[in-house]
Amino acid sequence: MGTLESPYECVIFGGETLKSTLRLVLSFLLINFRDRFVFFMNIILPVIFLILFGSIFGKGGAQKPTTALYSDVNVKVGANFVRLANVPSKDEVKNLKYDVVIVAINNRIDVYVKSPIDLAQGEFEFFRLAYASAKSEKKVVEVREHKLNIGHSISELKYTILGVITISFLSIGLNAGVRIYSDYVRYGLFKRFSVTPIDPLRLALGVGSAQVITGLLSSALNVLLSLILFGENLFVPLNTLWAYLLVVIAAIMINLALGILLSLLFKKAAPSLSQLVFTIFIFFSGVYFPVSILPSYLRVVTYLTPPRYVHLLLQKIYGIETVNWSHFLLICIAFISFGAMMTGLATRKFLQMSDTA
């Protein structure tokens, strides 16, 4: 192989250079799996979240009933109601282990609230409507339903599993960004690399690719565990595999960029700040509970968090019309470009001399 004339004239995919790029990818990948902290945050924590949240939202694991009901007509109610066979006496009401006991007889509804927490009054109002509806023998208004079909529905469990995968991407990208561009810079990795003829682009590619592969492996593990533990099939059909790969790359790259940004702005404080960002994003990204329950000012905040978009993109792959395809591609391309730009620029910056006393 001939010598190089300029530092940046390196061909990335050619002979020895390809081998060297692959070696870099492999090295960063091995670190992701061998370093206990990184391995835990990227692989184990998402699995723990999957088991925990999967159990909470999964089949048979739906919320335990909190309301006992006796009604003289058959009222359509949700899963948090348990029907009683007989009218409970006052003592029985007191002894029943439910937060609320409802007795509906002859157009009168008695709601016994046992929990001291203020419960949603809307729930009771909703029951009153349902009871009145069941009572009405001949309906004066006939409701003609028109279902507007805009795609498939998604179960709460699927929503959560996709949320867990989204968070694992956040963890992988963010931690890599901070670790490599804050910790490793301080420890002298870039100093060591800068005396070698390494091309910044090649190093950036090595960093990015290793994280993308980690993201693919971590998400594949979660998809597999979802099937084994909860019977939820999230395997992507072959014809949309491209979209899945695109989302993984986009998610990792945008989170990597976020980690790099923290490293550039906060230097030594970046690692602890990234943990704060991680924790806050879990709450704000609408990953574990629907954004619709957030107050409107917080709903705006969710749109500033990359995981919110990644979660929407992932849902799109599973047939939920969260965004249209052109927006899907636009977001992916924007995330990948921004991530690639940040990774490239930061790598180049840190490979240049560190001229301090």
Add this chain to the structure above:
Amino acid sequence: MPKVWFGRDLVVLDGLYKQLFLRSKEAIFWLVVFPTILFLILTSIFGNVEQNVTVKVAIIGESEILERAFSGIQQISPKFFPYSKKEKIKEYLKALERETFDVLVVLPEGFDAIYSRALLLRRTKFFKPVTVEVHYIPVRDGSKLAFEMVRGILDTLDVQDRVEMVIHNLSTRRVDYNNFIFPGVVGMAWLSVYLFGFMNDMLWLNRRKMIKRLSVSPFNLLKIYLFVAIVNLTSLVLGISILTFVAWLKGVDVVSYLPSLIFNSLISALVLTFLTLAVLVFENRSSAIVAFEQIFFQVQMFAGGFYFPLKQIPSFVQVVARFLPITYTVDSVRKVMGLNSIANNHYLVPLVYLLISISVVITGMKKFHKFEG
């Protein structure tokens, strides 16, 4: 008899206090400020869930009867459009798809008149129900809920007033979600201080060879551990004080909580101090400990019923929760308000943890003193 307390102890304590707390912005943020921030976040997310969930209903057509019916229900925000707009139904359906509203109701022209006539003829053979078209998107939870509510209202326009509902509050107290979440956030603060504070401080002292340095001086190492625990207890007290003050501003009944809060904070501090020391006897590699901290923190926080009532979560998670000590101390704080999920024996599991941890620390003391990085 040897003197137990020397003036130099104060110097050491002062040094540790400055290094580990006062001059560590990170410690101050995570241990003192973050619990309050989390409390504010959680109460703003869950505190007013009901007010946040309002369904937007678009109605094409005029109807005073419906306006009246909708106005009685807080959760619905209706918007009426003149009947003439019916020609532009496609635009309205697009708006429905764009989530401008959750459900679209199309009334027949002169709904009120037709409805009143139908009501009169109800028991005759001339009765003909009034047909109302309702468009919604079943795959969207919000839209589905809106549809169910609108259907309920339309179904019961005639009988609604006849159904009487009486709410009996059997509990003597009435508390809001803020009161429920407060002990959960306190629990999170306990965990932060001991897992991310105390445990990391011990690791830091070890990594920087401070333990090694001190172990060759006549200074008793046990005192160092005690001092580090005291420093962290200070941050705990400070963090919980700020949190309690903010909670009081947000209407939490902190006066009722206070005695139980103090008692359970001390129990939790004791259990967590010895538990973390016991773990450090077995393992002192930084990366493994950080992993332990995260696992214990996340599992205890999410499975332990900190943010939602334990009795509502599935049995599997409850089993996990019942093996964790802080589940009980948080629940015990809630007991004063009758918000507990566990009926009794709040201190059995924490006590078992404490005894096992103490015996591990005592038997492993030698290994512990040979703290090597």
Add this chain to the structure above:
Amino acid sequence: MRKNLRTVLRVENLRKYYGSIKAVDGVSFIVEKGQLVSILGPNGAGKTTTIEIIEGLRTPDHGTIEYFGTFNTITNEVKERLGVCFQENFFFEELTVLETLKLYSSLYNRSLPLNEIITMFDLEESLKKRVRHLSGGQKQRLAVALAFVNDPELVLLDEPTVGLDPHARHHLWDVIKHFKSLGKSIILTTHYMDEAHQLSDMVYIMDSGKIIAWGSPQELITSSGLNAVIEFPATHAHLFEETVVTGDVAIISTPDAPGAIKRLLDVGVENFIVRHPTLEDVFLKLTGRRID
């Protein structure tokens, strides 16, 4: 300084100031093919700054560096031909020794067979160990080994033997000598006088950012005018005019060793040592203090 085709590195009038601190103050030297050049000096003399300017890690305020007779800046072609070992080294702690060697070797277009490196640096046993499990000495050996993976023409070793036990130090000297015999040029910074004496063709003595003397070890000693060196208890320092006292030892260098010995014996001093002068004595004479 003369220029010839064998010149691998030419450094001229290098200056690097940090505020009022003159880290490097007009340093010039050349390194020829197959030559081992030592830069000798106490801590803070400016050795590492000089080396890091050559490595391209710092920009000089003034001066020029010419690499391999052709390049005036550090290009990738220069880096291909350069081997580097820092004073403090960072490794990926979770990679094994073999993986680390493979990684760094893959960064260059040319490389030495890894087996050769492994045998030479005695890394066979630790090959499959992760770096974080290595001892300090093993890590240092790995750091030096990495400087040779690309079969470099010029190798910059910044304090390579710090932290090594005497056996490992001598082993590393042998390896360095072996590479020198292959025609490699080596720049070595050290504050071990014996190391510089044993290995160097040329020694540059640095102090406070300046080169205060240069030449082969023997030339330095000869030109310093030092003859026999006598060490005796400092309590008798007053016996001679040009005595240098370090601690409780007094040192003189004299052309008349028998005369000096007689004077010592006359006053009853019997515990003295007479020896050949070393580079340490040269440094002592030049600066009035010991190197460490």
